[in-house]
Amino acid sequence: MLGADAIVKCLEAENVDYVFGYPGVAICPFYNSILNSEIQTILIRTEQNAAHAASGLARVSGKVGVCAVTSGPGATNVITGIATAFADSIPLVCITGQVNSELLGSDVFQEADITGAVESFVKYSYLVKDANEIPRIFKEAFYIANSGRKGPVLIDIPIDVQNAPVRKFNYPESVNLRTYKPTIKGHAIQIRKVIGELSKAKRPIICAGGGVLLSDAEKELRAFAQKYKIPVVSTMMGIGVMPTRHPMYYGMVGNNGKPYANRAMNESDLLIMVGARVADRAVSQPDLITENKVLVHIDVDPAEIGKNVGAAIPLVGDAKHIFEDLSKEEFTCEHEEWISLLDHYRETMQKKRHPDPAYVDPAEFIRLLSEQMEDDAVYVADVGQNQIWSCSYHIVKDGRFLTTGGMGTMGYSIPAAMGARLACPAKQVVAVCGDGSFQMSMMELATMRQFHIPVKIIVLKNNYLGMVRQYQHFTYEDRYSVVDLSGSPDLEKLAMAYDMKFMRLHTMEKAEETIAGFLAHDESVLLECIIDPMDLV
Amino acid sequence: MKKIYSVLVENRSGVLCKVAGLFSRRCFNIDSLAVGETDDPRVSCMTIVSSGDERTIEQIEKQLNKKLDVIKVKTFDETASVSRELMLIKVKYNRNNRRDIMETCEIMKASIVDMSKHLMIIQICDVPEKTNLLITMLQSISVVEVARTGTLALPKCMDTPSGE
Numbered sequence: 001m002l003g004a005d006a007i008v009k010c011l012e013a014e015n016v017d018y019v020f021g022y023p024g025v026a027i028c029p030f031y032n033s034i035l036n037s038e039i040q041t042i043l044i045r046t047e048q049n050a051a052h053a054a055s056g057l058a059r060v061s062g063k064v065g066v067c068a069v070t071s072g073p074g075a076t077n078v079i080t081g082i083a084t085a086f087a088d089s090i091p092l093v094c095i096t097g098q099v100n101s102e103l104l105g106s107d108v109f110q111e112a113d114i115t116g117a118v119e120s121f122v123k124y125s126y127l128v129k130d131a132n133e134i135p136r137i138f139k140e141a142f143y144i145a146n147s148g149r150k151g152p153v154l155i156d157i158p159i160d161v162q163n164a165p166v167r168k169f170n171y172p173e174s175v176n177l178r179t180y181k182p183t184i185k186g187h188a189i190q191i192r193k194v195i196g197e198l199s200k201a202k203r204p205i206i207c208a209g210g211g212v213l214l215s216d217a218e219k220e221l222r223a224f225a226q227k228y229k230i231p232v233v234s235t236m237m238g239i240g241v242m243p244t245r246h247p248m249y250y251g252m253v254g255n256n257g258k259p260y261a262n263r264a265m266n267e268s269d270l271l272i273m274v275g276a277r278v279a280d281r282a283v284s285q286p287d288l289i290t291e292n293k294v295l296v297h298i299d300v301d302p303a304e305i306g307k308n309v310g311a312a313i314p315l316v317g318d319a320k321h322i323f324e325d326l327s328k329e330e331f332t333c334e335h336e337e338w339i340s341l342l343d344h345y346r347e348t349m350q351k352k353r354h355p356d357p358a359y360v361d362p363a364e365f366i367r368l369l370s371e372q373m374e375d376d377a378v379y380v381a382d383v384g385q386n387q388i389w390s391c392s393y394h395i396v397k398d399g400r401f402l403t404t405g406g407m408g409t410m411g412y413s414i415p416a417a418m419g420a421r422l423a424c425p426a427k428q429v430v431a432v433c434g435d436g437s438f439q440m441s442m443m444e445l446a447t448m449r450q451f452h453i454p455v456k457i458i459v460l461k462n463n464y465l466g467m468v469r470q471y472q473h474f475t476y477e478d479r480y481s482v483v484d485l486s487g488s489p490d491l492e493k494l495a496m497a498y499d500m501k502f503m504r505l506h507t508m509e510k511a512e513e514t515i516a517g518f519l520a521h522d523e524s525v526l527l528e529c530i531i532d533p534m535d536l537v
Numbered sequence: 538m539k540k541i542y543s544v545l546v547e548n549r550s551g552v553l554c555k556v557a558g559l560f561s562r563r564c565f566n567i568d569s570l571a572v573g574e575t576d577d578p579r580v581s582c583m584t585i586v587s588s589g590d591e592r593t594i595e596q597i598e599k600q601l602n603k604k605l606d607v608i609k610v611k612t613f614d615e616t617a618s619v620s621r622e623l624m625l626i627k628v629k630y631n632r633n634n635r636r637d638i639m640e641t642c643e644i645m646k647a648s649i650v651d652m653s654k655h656l657m658i659i660q661i662c663d664v665p666e667k668t669n670l671l672i673t674m675l676q677s678i679s680v681v682e683v684a685r686t687g688t689l690a691l692p693k694c695m696d697t698p699s700g701e
Contacts (some may be wrong), residue, residue: 067611119555120562124605127551144605179547180605306592 003131004029004162006096006169008037010138013171016066018042018057018422020050024070026110027097029162031068042422042451045443047074049415051081051152052441055090056419059402060378060427064145064217065419068095072110076117077157081122085152087406088237089214091145092152093138101158103128110252115156123151128536131164139172148182149301150214182300186325193313194272195329197294201270203338204230207253209282210405211236211275211299212319218242220323221274228333230272231342233261235282236391236405238275246396250342254282255390256537260345265289267341274298275319278308281405306456351392360505360529362386362460365515366393366432369458372515374428375399378420382413382433385466388537392433399427411440417455418448428456428519435461435488445498445524454523459491462533470536491528501525539568539615540594541690544583544601545608547575552606556583559604565589565597569622569665569687580608586665586688613692620690624668625650626659628682634678645671656681 001009007030013020020042023031034041044050047069054065065085069078075096085092098104099111115125124144126137134157141153172281198204212221218241224250232242233250236257242249251258253265265271271293278286278297286309289295297304297311298319305314311443315322355361370379381390381403394401402420404412417431433441438459454459465483472480495502501521505514505528518527546552553572560567561639568586575582587597594612601610630638642649647661661671665688670685 115551116554119558177605179608301603303596303603306595306599310592 001166001169002029002033002162003134003164003166004033004129005036005491006131006134006137006166007157007162008033008039009169010135010171011039011066012037014064014142016064018419019066019068020044020053020419021068022047022050022070022074023399024072024074024097025109026071026099026159027068027074027095027162029159030095030097030143030157031372040449042418044447045417048081049077049411049441049444050088050092051092052409052412052415053083053419054092054094055081055085055088056380056416058091058419059213059416060400060420061423062089064093064142064425066093066095070097070110071099071114072112073503074110075112075114075442079118079121080120082152082154084404084407084409086121086123088404089150089210090152091150093141093145094152094154096154096156097162098127100160102160104158104254115154118154121152122154123149125154125427126156128155128157128161129163131166134166135169135171140175140177143175144177144180148180148242149299149304159209159440170326182304183316184318184321186298186315186322188316189420190313190327191322194296194315194326195331197296197313198228198230198333202335203268203272204228204272204333204335205268206230206272206274207265207276208232208238208274209235209239209276212238212241213275215275215300215319217318217320217323220320220327222246224323224327227327229335229339230333231264231335231339235276236403239391239394240396240399240401243397249530250346252391255284256281256391258349259351260342260349263345263349264342268275269293270296270437272296273311273324275300276303277408280447283309288522291531296352305374311530347507355535356532357507359507359532359535360460361508362389362529362531362535364508365395365505365511365529366390368393368394368511369430369515370397371428372401372512372519373397377430378402378417380417380420380429380431381412382431382432383408383410383467384435384437385470385535385537386432386434386437386460388467389460392537410437412476413437414441414444414455414457418444418453421453421455427489430456430458432458432460434466435459435485436465439485439488442494445494445500448524449500456518456521456525456527458518458527458529460531461488461491462531462535463488464533466533466535467537469533473536491526495526503527505529538590538594539586539588540597541613541615541618541620542583542585542587542597542601543611543613543690543692544585545575545610546581546583547606547608548579548581549606552581553583555604556585556601557564557608559600560585560587560597563596563600571687571689572664584687584689586645586690600656611692613690615690618690618692620664620688621662622665622668622686622688623660623662624671624685626661626672626675626683628675629655629679629681630657630660631655638678640674641671641674645674646670
């Protein structure tokens with residue numbers, strides 16, 4: 001058995017179904033060995049999207065996403081995808097081919113110091129120097145990626161190591177890392193303190209971040225919130241922890257969030273922040289969330305607690321376990337006044353939009369779309385104005401809402417939707433992007449066609465990089481610089497070129513039936529919505 | 538506030554780079570950094586002197602602990618530790634200032650370890666305050682070059698019930 005065969009065996013042992021990647025000479029031994037396996041390979045059209053697709057798969061399946069690319073440019077191209085997964089705490093194992101280990105450091109063809117280059121975007125990285133270490137390294141890599149604060153792990157494997165004989169393949173059953181022991185269970189004393197504060201609180205609130213979804217703790221969070229009658233708001237990455245229309249859910253916080261969600265958070269006297277980094281987009285003034293209130297900060301990563309804001313009660317551990325423990329207590333909570341105040345805010349503080357009837361109104365369109373989508377559908381939002389509209393108007397029922405809230409990488413939605421669709425072929429998967437973000441990933445239409453991945457794509461077309469245009473509108477008084485997208489292709493012709501169904505919507509007049517037709521197709525569809533170029537989020 | 542971090546790390550290639558990179562990426566100061574193998578050849582000890590407010594100091598420790606190559610982080614105040622720095626100073630001397638230099642060395646407990654007709658190398662091993670003071674003292678004479686190790690430190694000996 002060769003190193004390359006050992007890699008494939010490791011992936012099989014980890015129950016990997018798909019590898020997203022792009023070959024080159026330095027990773028060819030691996031791609032040769034994988035032909036003997038049931039694992040399916042998906043030839044992505046640019047390496048960055050291999051990591052995004054693996055991310056989409058990981059987020060809906062709970063498994064580690066895997067991608068494999070070649071050395072040099074292949075490896076450097078995947079960095080943005082890895083950095084995106086790192087910012088969003090998505091578990092990935094990224095395999096990179098490397099030049100012959102004898103030649104390392106001599107700047108030969110397609111050599112890049114990828115473990116060095118990617119250091120600040122990975123949870124850990126390996127440069128494999130001995131093929132016999134492959135089983136241990138892969139076991140560790142999968143464990144590190146998918147435990148504690150999840151994240152990407154990179155394994156760089158020189159071509160000669162892939163071709164070297166492996167004495168005996170033994171996939172370890174457990175890992176033994178003396179430097180890595182994530183805290184899963186919350187400290188009993190801290191849990192008791194939270195309960196103590198909760199029994200005193202008059203205006204408690206939970207702010208849930210992406211960490212709740214990553215720890216698969218939605219059910220536990222809902223049970224906890226129901227039991228003690230605590231209202232819930234979320235960050236962008238936390239959208240979906242509760243159904244949007246759940247009476248206890250009060251929307252997304254942050255400068256692009258719901259005004260009533262921010263108000264609810266600011267007026268609370270006990271704020272339970274869970275699985276959220278308190279980053280600038282969610283909480284622009286961290287000082288405010290400790291003013292006149294007790295802040296409980298729950299996170300599996302101790303470094304997140306106290307990084308941006310000091311918490312009165314820090315609580316390190318996995319959200320699922322912590323909510324289970326918190327729900328064990330027996331006492332009654334009545335926050336009726338607080339809840340009716342928040343209901344009042346929710347009713348009276350709705351943003352008013354004044355859409356131009358000559359165009360599709362993205363807000364109303366997204367609302368209608370999500371009404372018609374299946375309950376357990378996966379909605380993937382890209383980055384730009386479209387992301388904010390998606391966050392604000394998509395209605396999560398029992399499905400998932402995926403977007404990159406941490407890194408905000410344009411072009412995320414199409415490859416991530418592909419990964420999500422492969423992970424759950426029975427579910428409806430819709431990617432919603434702008435015409436800017438679409439063009440960052442449109443090469444993947446070929447991948448969708450080649451591997452029969454029926455993703456439904458919506459392009460909100462305004463011929464602008466809308467988010468930047470909006471910023472220039474406010475900051476530079478409409479001096480638009482480098483935001484005009486008028487060279488964009490005719491999407492109808494483009495869809496035709498890829499054998500894709502195409503639909504176009506000009507106004508809201510036929511929106512409902514167009515959406516119905518769009519969702520009814522079994523195969524990939526591209527729906528272009530012409531929106532007001534001057535619209536603001 | 539100055540803090541000394543004694544960081545035990547896996548003795549592998551690239552670890553120094555990861556730890557130093559963490560400091561620069563997160564905008565933490567490094568006043569000095571010294572690395573060497575411990576009694577266990579698989580483990581290196583990095584002694585890092587850094588400064589910052591309370592939150593920064595806590596973050597440094599947490600971020601260091603997050604690194605998978607970091608085995609253990611001990612943080613202590615300068616006052617709670619025994620710290621030393623080794624410094625070599627090459628100076629140009631002449632007949633007029635030779636005595637002064639020798640006197641200064643005597644007062645500072647520094648020694649002259651090499652000499653030529655016009656140059657000498659002075660060695661001092663002391664707390665960083667003293668090594669800095671010696672440079673100041675010799676500045677009036679002409680200092681040619683300086684090499685220093687950065688601070689090494691261990692927490693002061695204190696007998697604990699466990700005997701550690």
